[in-house]
Amino acid sequence: MSSSENDEISSKRNNNSDLNRLEKQSVNSSDEIHKEIYKKLKWYENPVLQTSNSNQAKTTTYSSFYSSLYTGLLIVAFLPIILIAFVLFLLLWILPGLGWFYERYAEARDRKKYYPPIDEMKPWGPDNKLIHVVHLRAPESKLPPIVYVSGMGLSMYFVKPLLLKFVEYMDEPVEIISFDPLGYGASEPPNDWNTENAESQRLLLRQVIAKSTLRKPFILFGASAGGLLAHLYCLTYPEDVAGIILTDPTPSTIFEQGSPIGKVLNRACIQCGIMARAASWGLLRPLSFLLHHFSTGDVGDIFRYSHPGYIALLMTHTMLQKLASQLRYLHTIPDCISKQLHDDATSHRNIPLLVLSALNWTKKRPYGGFTREEMSQWWSESHQFFVRNSDNAGFIPRTDYTHMQCIVDMELVANATKAVLTQIHSEIVH
Structure with a gap:
């Protein structure tokens, strides 16, 4: 390479370094200019114009206080609403749900605990439903057998001890049978409560009599509401019946206009439906205990002399549904009789017929605004319907007995049976 070329390259390098130096100086001078401008624009940072730290802290404190106060007022305003909603949630969903499960557990437990002897549970109901049948056999008996149709609300837990007393008072062997319809006591409930009516109850009674191979003719007992069915x-x-005894029966005129009891039974039907719903949530479990220890009058008599199984299963969903169903179809039995x-x-x-009528009404105003005397007179006159439809009828008014006392006095019932036996043909009484 020639010297002239070297000089030219060296000259270019020097020029480039000069340019770089000038560019750096230009950048530095530009930064200094911007710094000067920035300093001139910082006039608003004058301490006189700025908020002091103490005032800023006070503002923050006030803001926090008002925010907390607002939140507190909202909580105070909405807390009762939240609590009410929570309580309603418990009452309407959680507790009924727990009660529903507990009621089914408790009813199953009590049914198992107080389950009758296995030979008393017979598949004689519709669809082979198990029903509780009490059959006190007496092969050596020379008397006509007895079929006992119990009253409303009285299951075999209550009736069986009465039947055993009755046998004792008869002084000689006698065969007797009784049963709980579907839904009562230990008997299974029906698949559909709407299928129950006067006809279904009459057919069930006939089915039990046929399945038990009971000797005919027999003496038919009807207690209270069971008197209508009997x-x-x-x-x-009529060919099956040698005699009939009605123990303070429910009159067939009970739903006629002017009856003091018709409206009461209609209300009772509605109340049983409501109570059945409450019982399904387990709300009536304590009621049995209260009735057992604190009830008076006829209701108290029922509970004081009852089997524990009767008390345990009385206030259950199944039993109350049965009572409501029975009160509904009770309307139809007088029409069937007519x-x-x-x-x-x-x-x-x-056919010999004997009516035992209890005329002691303990309330001053028993039903429908009637006085005791008016109620006794109406009850006695209503029982005459049964008497008028027989040419061999007897009527025993007991002014010293209440309804329940008349039903549970098995000595009175045994004496009535002995009286009816005197009217039965000697060929029937072996």
């Missing part, structure tokens, strides 16, 4: 059976199958009397008014008239 009377209907007697009118329908129809049967219209179709055949003679074949039953020679």
Whole structure:
């Protein structure tokens, strides 16, 4: 390479270094200019114009205080609403749900605990449902057998001890049978409560009599509301019945206009439906205990003399549904009786019939605004319906007995049976 070329390259390098130096100086001078401008624009940072640290702290404190106060007021305003909503949630969802499960557990437990002897549970109900049948056999008996139709709300837990007393008072062997319809006591409930009516109850009674191979004719007992069903059976199958005894029966005129009890029974039907719903949530479990220890009058008599199983299963969902169902179809039994009397008014008239009427009403105003005397008179006159439909009828008014006392006095019932036996043909009494 020639010297001239070297000089040219060296000259270019010097020029480049000069340019770089000038650029750096230009940048430095530009930064200094910006710094000067920035300093001139910082006039608003004058301490006189700025908020002091103490005032800033006070503002923050006030803001925090008002925010907390607002939050507190909101909590105070909405807390009662939240609590009410929570309580309603417990009452309407959680507790009923727990009560629903507990009620089913408790009813199953009590049914198992107080389950009758296995030979008393018979598949004689519709769809082979198990029903509780008490059959006190007496092969050596020379008397006609007895079929006992119990009253409303009285299961075999209550009736069986009465039947055992009755046998003792009879002074000689006698065969007797009784049963709980579907839903009562240990008997299984029906698949559909709406299928229950007067006809289904009459057919169930006939089914039990047929399955038990009971000797016919027999003496038919009807206690309280069971008296209507017993009377209907007697009118329908007079050839099966040797005699009939009605222990303070529910009058067939009970739902007619002017009856002091019709409205009471209608209200009771509605109340039983409501109580059944409450019982399904386990709310009526304590009620049995209270009734057992604090109830008076006829209700108190029921609980004081009852089997523990009767008390345990009385206030259950199943039993109360049965009571509501029974009160509904009770309306139809008098109509069935009237129809049967219209179709055949003679074949039953020679059957001995005895009515025991309890006329001691303890309340000053028992029902429908009637006084005691008016109620006793109406009750006695209503029982005459049974008497008028027989040519061989007896009527025993007991002014010293309440309804429940008349039903549980087995000595009185045994004496009534002995009286009816005197009217039965000697061929039937072996």
